Amino acid sequence: MKVHKLSGYIQNIYLVEDSQGLLLLDGCSRADVDNVCHYISHTLGRAISDLKLIVVTHMHPDHAGGAMRLRARTGAKVAAHPKASNWYKGLAGRTAHSIDVLLTRWVAKRIGKPRVPLWYNPILSADILVCDNQRLPIFNDWQVLYTPGHTDHDLSVVHVPSKQAYIADVLVQVKGKLVPPYPLCHPNQYRESLKKLAQSQIETFFCAHVPPTAKDAIDFDHVIHNAPRKPKNHWHSSKNRIKKKLFGLTQEH
Template identity: 45%
Template sequence: MQIHHIEGYIQTILLVEYPDKLLLLDGGCRCDVPVIEAFITDTLQRNVSDLKLVLVSHMHPDHAGGAHLLRKNIGCKIASVSFDRQWYQGFNGRVAHTIDLMLSLYVASRKGKKFKNIYYHPDLKPDIILQDQTCVPEFDDWIVHFTPGHTDRDLSFLHQPTQQMYVGDLILKLKNKFTSPFPIYQPETYKQSLNKLLELNINKILMAHDGFSEISPDDIQRLIVKSTVRPLTVGKVVKHKLKGLIKNKKSH
């Protein structure tokens, strides 16, 4: 088993290679699909049909954005968690979907990337429904763990033989320091998810935005202590900024 790190539009694409099959840890952005396909055919010198499964940790554009298109192009399956309600369901969900697309494009611009089409359908239609603490179908060396907080349905995936855990956006690394993601919809649940890493004795993580890193229990504990105690969302940040602007205008 070998894990390849591919530079995506705004994130690290992690492709797991086996002698007879390939596994993708998150689907990347829609515009990453040609990059993934080219890596398989040109770099690995393999057929794209070797990609058997795309895991989706949560519904944000850089994680779920390429999943449906990969399935359409290649015929691979999509595996994720199932909820009665889609993450982007209803009018408010569609607004959130638009905001998340715009935020992703903003991140891309900050990285010096050109504008690309990253639109994807807001409703995920997985072929395989994943359950907490079970093996990933066809890849039983990977174990599914529910680690919500960033959203209500985040998944992480533990590779048992090497004890590396793909944590998606559960943990980020900025300027060589571990930090919590933005947004955090469920702060208490987020802390519980970090505690799960401590319980599992995780010290090697694969992150969606920085790839592999070693992490200590103290690092994880610091994240728990410093993490927000209230939901930290785009709407709340904008509301706070507007209140500050109004207050400043009144004071003048």
């Protein structure tokens, strides 16, 4: 088993190569589809149909935006948590999806990436639904961990024999320090997810926005202790701004 690390549009991409074929540990962004296919065919010298499975860890643009296009191009199956398809449903969900696409574009601009199409279908049609502790089909050495907090459907995937895991956005890096992601929709579940990872046998963590990190280098207790106690997302941020504004007007009168 070999893990190939690709530089994505705004995130790290991890492509697994083993005797069963190729496994993509996240759905990437729409901007990454050509990059992934080119890497498979030119760098690895393999047919793009060797990509057998794509895991969507959660529905944000840099993790799900390329999944359906990669499936159409390669024939790979898409696996996700059962709750993933509901994340952007309804008017509120569609609004959140639009905001998340705009935030992705903002991040890309900050790091000097060109403006490219990022829009994708907000309702995921997964081929395979996977839950906590389940083994991935085809790639049975990989085990799913349910690690919600960032969203209600976050997945991590563990290569059990080598004790390596991809945890997507469970941890991000700000000014060189590992911190909780934004948004953080379920802070209590997030703490439990961190405890699960801290107590696991995993030795190396791969993240979407952090270099591969040894478990010993992560102060899980510090992150848990300093994680927000209340949700931090678009809706709560907007409501807090409105409340402060109204409170200020009330104070003036």
